[in-house]
Amino acid sequence: MTMNKKFSVARTYGKALFTEATQLNMINEIYQELLQLREVYHEVPDLGDILSDDRLSIFEKVNIVKDLENSFSDTLAKFIHTVYDYGRMNEMLDIIDEYEHLYYDQFGIIVVNVTTAVALSLEQRHDLEKRLAKQFHANKVVLRPKLDPSIMGGMIVESEHRIIDQSVRTELNNIHAKLLA
Structure with missing residues (x-):
């Protein structure tokens, strides 16, 4: 199956479940259950294939x-029974991702990838989430931290096709370029 068709199927199923959850006023409950189902798929990665x-x-x-x-x-x-009946259990993680995307849109939640040279403390994470929520005009920010010692310090923030590079590595490269100019 091509990637586009796979995403189209996931989008269709995810949207159908989200619509049903909305009508039943169960958006959050279904989302929490989908997080549990995602964990099952992570614990048994071949479940869909099985x-x-x-x-x-x-x-x-x-x-x-x-x-x-x-x-x-x-x-x-x-919903699980329907997905099984149509032979789509191996696409469940993509379906969950699509539901999550719709959930985040509904509640003004954005995902921000943050690259740092060292791990952020819990306090630093909470502070950064608040500042980024304000900067990106979001109700909530979900941080996805990544460690990369090569940036030497500072951070690189990526979200919604925007990149804010405040790494020491980039600053040093900029200074170097100015000195050579």
Whole structure:
């Protein structure tokens, strides 16, 4: 399956679930359950492939799906069953990502990738989240930290096609370029 078709399928299913959750006033509850389902997929990375494997009997597959369904609300259980019926269990992580994207849009949440030379303390993270939420006009910021000692200090912030590079490495490169000019 091509990447575009895969994302189109994930988008369709994610949007359908989000629409259903909105109508039932369960947007947050379903999101929390999807986070749990994502964890299941991370713990058993081949789950989608297992449920698509012809070597497994239908009875075995149905039992696995029923175990999954029993862990969640009726709404999500029915959704999981539909995804299974249409042979899309191996695309569940992409579907969850699409729902999360819609959830973040709904509540003004943005994801910010932050690269630093050393790990940020919890206090620094909270302070940075507040400052970035204000700067990006968001209700909330979800930080995705990354360590890169080569930046030497400072940080690089990336979000929504914007990059703010306040790293020591970039500052030194800029000074070097000015000296050579």
